[in-house]
Amino acid sequence: MASHPLPDLSAPPDAETASHPAAGDGAETTDGSGLAPVRASVEDDSVDAAESHPAQGEDAEPAWCVQGHFEEDPLVDRRHVGAEVMMRLSLAEAVDRGTDLPPAQRWEPAYLTLRLVQPLRDVLPTLCVYRDPELAEAWATCRVPEAGMLADLLVLAAARAEEPIPAGDAAPGAPFWLQTACPDWCTTRHQPDDCYENRVHQGDLLPDGEGVIDLLLEPAVKGHPEQLEVVVAHHYRSTVGAVHLVRSERTELQLTPAEARTLARHLSQLILTAAAADGAAGQKRPNGGETRNGEPLFPCPHRHHWCQGHSKSEIIEARRPGNHLAHSGPVGSIPFATGNTLGTIDISISGRPEPPTAYLQVVNGDGGATLDPTAIDHTIAALQRAKALILEQMPWLPTADREGSTAR
Numbered sequence: 001m002a003s004h005p006l007p008d009l010s011a012p013p014d015a016e017t018a019s020h021p022a023a024g025d026g027a028e029t030t031d032g033s034g035l036a037p038v039r040a041s042v043e044d045d046s047v048d049a050a051e052s053h054p055a056q057g058e059d060a061e062p063a064w065c066v067q068g069h070f071e072e073d074p075l076v077d078r079r080h081v082g083a084e085v086m087m088r089l090s091l092a093e094a095v096d097r098g099t100d101l102p103p104a105q106r107w108e109p110a111y112l113t114l115r116l117v118q119p120l121r122d123v124l125p126t127l128c129v130y131r132d133p134e135l136a137e138a139w140a141t142c143r144v145p146e147a148g149m150l151a152d153l154l155v156l157a158a159a160r161a162e163e164p165i166p167a168g169d170a171a172p173g174a175p176f177w178l179q180t181a182c183p184d185w186c187t188t189r190h191q192p193d194d195c196y197e198n199r200v201h202q203g204d205l206l207p208d209g210e211g212v213i214d215l216l217l218e219p220a221v222k223g224h225p226e227q228l229e230v231v232v233a234h235h236y237r238s239t240v241g242a243v244h245l246v247r248s249e250r251t252e253l254q255l256t257p258a259e260a261r262t263l264a265r266h267l268s269q270l271i272l273t274a275a276a277a278d279g280a281a282g283q284k285r286p287n288g289g290e291t292r293n294g295e296p297l298f299p300c301p302h303r304h305h306w307c308q309g310h311s312k313s314e315i316i317e318a319r320r321p322g323n324h325l326a327h328s329g330p331v332g333s334i335p336f337a338t339g340n341t342l343g344t345i346d347i348s349i350s351g352r353p354e355p356p357t358a359y360l361q362v363v364n365g366d367g368g369a370t371l372d373p374t375a376i377d378h379t380i381a382a383l384q385r386a387k388a389l390i391l392e393q394m395p396w397l398p399t400a401d402r403e404g405s406t407a408r
Contacts, residue, residue, distance in 0.1 A: 153211055160241065229245075328351075345371075355394045
């Protein structure tokens with residue numbers, strides 16, 4: 001790795017780049033609430049939102065866009081695309097990747113993918129939900145207000161699904177298989193001939209159809225809008241219920257309560273991301289003179305201020321589902337001398353895709369380095385700088401863990 005001068009470790013990151021964090025670069029989060037309702041802040045995305053998101057100019061792009069634009073882009077790629085946010089679906093069937101693969105590699109977990117998409121002619125982004133790993137067609141497309149309502153409903157449903165079933169006796173006239181009372185929200189008319197799978201407690205999450213969301217961006221079917229409904233189904237023998245996200249009573253996703261909260265947090269974060277101010281310029285022009293393998297390097301589409309950049313071929317290849325840019329950049333290069341041998345300790349950070357990690361390489365010195373107190377101080381300072389840059393890319397890390405990590 002090439003040597004690089006030690007940067008000013010006391011200086012803050014560039015103000016412009018620091019204000020544009022990579023949107024949706026979240027790894028899969030863990031359970032836990034702490035989600036504030038977001039519906040009130042996103043009631044209307046028409047007039048006010050249009051004023052805060054002016055039409056894109058030739059070189060302007062939203063701060064959340066990670067597409068990387070070039071003059072010769074085909075029409076299909078002339079759009080703003082946010083980073084993919086993926087979460088595993090533990091209640092969905094595993095994906096069969098084909099019989100040609102070895103048994104250990106044939107199956108992979110099912111994932112749900114979310115991202116922001118905005119055609120250049122639009123002034124507002126769309127939140128797209130995909131079940132297809134190739135992201136060929138969205139399972140549902142939502143405006144920002146609809147995504148906010150969905151996040152609120154998912155939080156309510158997760159709490160209901162975790163409520164224990166009452167321990168009291170079933171009501172008189174209940175079918176023979178139902179030994180305990182129904183929850184107070186259950187409106188199901190249980191029958192003696194219900195099959196085992198259908199012996200569930202179920203009821204409207206909110207009264208008067210408020211738990212149903214019209215998808216205004218989807219084509220209507222026979223004059224009726226496509227809809228999303230959040231439903232809780234608690235099997236009579238289960239200790240916890242499942243959250244069902246149903247699309248127009250035809251297809252559905254099943255989520256555990258923890259997964260419902262995770263999805264709600266992802267939606268809330270994407271709503272905040274969609275409201276971010278526009279970026280100043282696109283990524284059409286290469287960095288000044290920097291190359292890799294003979295190809296010019298362009299600014300990082302994810303706006304990682306520590307990243308050296310990427311070639312045009314790398315950026316275009318990363319647009320394909322499942323591909324990711326490998327971010328990397330130097331942090332510092334500390335010179336040392338072992339006898340008559342001069343060398344450097346090169347410290348950099350890299351991530352594919354997230355979160356990044358630090359990489360330390362000894363150049364010359366027969367695999368080791370002799371450090372005087374000044375070189376030790378510079379090495380520690382460079383590692384602390386690398387650590388700070390890594391923590392910037394881990395916003396989901398709890399504050400206590402972040403402070404404890406810094407203390408150590």
